[in-house]
Amino acid sequence: MDCEPEDLQFLSIKGIYLEASKLIVSLRRLFSQIAISIIVPLSLLFLLHIHISYLLFSQIDRNEYALEHTTAGSPSQTLLLHRLSSEWSAFLLFKAFYLIALLIFSLLSTAAIVYTVASAYTAKHDLLLSYRKVLSVVPKVWRRLALTFLIAFLFLVAYNIIAIFILVLSIMITGENIIGLIIILFLFLVYLVGLVWISVVWHLASVVSVLEEACGLAAMQRGRDLVKGKMGIAATVFVKMNLAFIGIELVFRRVVVVGEFSTAVRVGFATSMLGLMSVVVLFALVVQTVMYFVCKSYHHESIDKSALADHLEVYLGEYLPLKEKDVQMEQVNV
Known part of the structure; x- marks a missing residue:
């Protein structure tokens, strides 16, 4: 970390992006391994969901149109009703599978990135960080993240x-x-405005669930308290990241899903969108964690590197919840 803990509170949006970029570059090998194993599958799942949903719903739409022009009580109507029933069942089953898989990969990627960034902010990160150790931590925090996700x-x-x-x-x-x-x-x-506020608090609460004792409702309350005074910056960062996701989705849908282009062009574009989506997801998660430390610094909560390192090492053994007062949370009177 180039920026001193007490100076994090002064970071602008550009400064937060720069800090996140430096973290990714300094740990590019580890972040690349995490991206390939977790974030790329997450991005692939999201893009495949767009394509498959379009194909399934297009078939449903065609059959519903045909049903409107079919004689009531005829064998054709019975056949179409049967097809529609099967297609809606397949569509809903696919959506359920997608949401479950999306939740799993989202929790895994959040846990891995938050732990990695937090470790990078400690004095011992060179000894702590390895791909194997990061993955060993993920299963020990996903329940806390899942509870926070459920409450949000x-x-x-x-x-x-x-x-x-x-x-x-x-x-x-x-x-x-x-x-x-x-x-x-x-x-x-x-x-x-309310939707953005809840989403920002949710994202900070996800980081809190990994680095502090709080999870679920307590993590949401902690995220609400942290973002006070920094809501403008946090909301702007959140909106910009989501606009990037929306842009990728729209381009993918226009060119790959419904575009009348050659197979080679569509495959090439799909590959490019997959790579871009993975980069944006990785960057957004790192920024989310940096934002947590910015908010802590703004509220004059000292970041004790040694204490944070010691408590992050607990994850490598039998899991014990991290206590707020033990994890770099000592309030500084100003």
């Missing part, structure tokens, strides 16, 4: 249900007029 997911579900209720109620009250449109637009912007 429930928050998002509740948030979206409330937002839909308010939206429907607003439409019913205001009706279809210019004032109603302005109100709905305002509510949508408020919804987006």
